[in-house]
Amino acid sequence: MDWVLIAQPRISSGIGTVIVNSEWMGTFTHDSDMCNKLHMAGVPVWYVRTMAYIPANMKVHKPVLITHSDDIVISMYAEGNRIRPYDIIYRGQGGHQRQLHVRHLYGGTTFRNPDVTVPSSASSSSFSTPNSSALTPSSQTSAAGRAPQQSLKKHRRQPYAREARPTQPSQSGESRDKWKDPESPYLPPSLLHWDDALKTCNKDPSRVHMPYAIDWGYRFPEPALLLGPKLPERLQGYIATWLACHLLWIGRVDHDLPCNYPSPQLWRDFLGSGLTTQSQGAAPKGKDPEKKGPTAAEKCKAVMRDLFGSVEFRGEQVLVASLANPPRRLTQRITWELFELGFRYELRDLNRSLAGKHWADDLIGREQLLHSIFPGKAGLVMWSEQFPEDNYGMWNNTLIGVLPYLEKFRELICAWDGAPPLLVALLTPDSFTDTKCWEVMHTATVFYVQTFFRHFGRPPIVPHSIPL
Known part of the structure; x- marks a missing residue:
């Protein structure tokens, strides 16, 4: 009225x-x-x-950043093959723990207060956190729908553990060089400047700053780790588990930073947590091996089908059954998004550490500068926007398309100690030629990779070309 x-x-x-x-x-x-x-x-x-x-004649009372509350549920959950909205099961004070509490894929205990510790002897439908290093079969169903940090928070690293070695054992027991992409049809094409920066980086462990001032864990799973399993049923499980929890985890990293980011092994444990021990192994001891029954692969497919039915990626429903032999284009888009998310949030954390005074003096201005490096209106978050159909931003095919984003990237990292003189000069349309673009891009990527290694002791997650 x-x-x-x-x-x-x-x-x-x-x-x-x-x-x-x-x-x-x-x-x-x-x-x-x-x-x-x-x-x-x-x-x-x-x-x-x-x-x-904003018009020049408009008087702004106070500029603010657009954020969203942590306790708003913005997605749906899957029950079998059906997608259902959340029931209203709790009214009262909100919070991150209560949001996690209602995102489970089964019912029976959602009425309980999530802040109350449940005894370890509770049934498989309880919300207690696993105590062992690997998830037990009774807790795997609940873990698949949770964010990794919540499911695995009992895993703690030593404060200054190092991961400066260029190779890391993969799940199959082979060593993988993390400074280059493995051969896989499921990874998007790499970008020339970043490839060169990774190759030329000085990987001497003595150059790493110790103790670590920045959490060296992985904000998101390494794309190569997501595709690590050789067995189709385990590959299906890894991708499905990630798609089932990725919206919640992106929101967590963007708004409510975890105490510690997961290590590669924790990510591997989490992504495989949707598979039961029985589905991974051979026939149980004491039983006739010739007796007919479902194979391990069939058991695994049944587990994934019962857990998820379908998952969502960029507004599109993806049947879990199709992920046993995942479509190449879809998988490249998933891994491209992981590369992009990893780069954006590692850049954010590194810049907050190295340019802390700038952030303290002008929080909103630094946040806007960081966001302006990337096209779109969602800041660092990507899942709320349509998937791009062509290379954009710093990787645009035209000089006029590259200039504004490369200039913002240059402005951001030139505040770091040891920035090359070439990155101090402002980029203008008059002097921005193909040669200038190549020189600045090359210098910026090399400087970023070397600086990242000094503070993280590992290679960074770097952007890749959009799969077309």
Whole structure:
């Protein structure tokens, strides 16, 4: 009624007041004319625009970053082959623990208070955290729908454990060189500048800063680790488990940083947690091996089908059954997103550490500078936008398309200690040629990779070409 009797007549007549009624809820708009009208009518209003598009004659009371609450459920859950919305099972104070509490794929205990510790002797449907280094069969069903840090929080690393070695044992027992991509049809094409930067990096362990000031764990699973399993049923399990939890984990990394990021082994344990011990091994001892029954692969497929049915990627429903032999284009898109997410959030954490004074002096400005390196309106988060159909941002095929994003990247990292002189100079359209673009790109990627190694003791996750 206040809107009808007070605000609307003021807007229609053009006679308003600059006294804003703080008791009104207010509104959001991206129209500058409507913003002025609402403000003059006394309505609290938030003008949603980047700083570059705000009219010069508009007086901004206070710039703010757009965020979302951690306790809002923004996805659906799968029950068998059916997708259902969450039931309203709790009303009261929100929080991250309660959100995790209702995301399980089975019922029976969701009415319990998630803050109460459940005894370890509880049944398989309890919400206790696994105590062993590997998930037990009774806890695997619940773990598949949770974020890795929540499921595996009992795993703790030594504070200054090192991972500076260029090779790391893979799941199959072979050593893998993490400084280059393994041969796989499921990985997107690499980018020339980043390939060269990884090859030329000085990998001497003595150059690593110790003790670690930044958590060296992996913000997201390594794309090569996601594709590590050789058996089709285990590959299916890894991809399905990641897709089932990736929205929750992205939100966690973006808004509610975990105490410790998972190591590669923890990611491997988590991604394989949807598979029961029985589905992975041969026939149990004491039974006739010639007796007919489901094979290990068939058991594994049944487990995955019962757990998920279907999972979602970029708004598209993906049948878990199709992931035993995953489509090449879909898998390349999944791994491309992992490369991009890993790069963005590692860049964020490294920059916050190396340019801490800039962040302390101008938090909003540094956040906007970081976000402006990447196209789109979602900041560092990507799953809320459509999948790009062509290389964009710093990897655009035209100079005019590359310039604004490369300039922001240069501006961000030139504040780090030891920045090359070439990165200090401002990039302008007049002097931005193909040669200049190549020189700055080459210098920036080499500087980033070497700086990252000094502070993390491992190779960074770097961007890749969009799979077309």
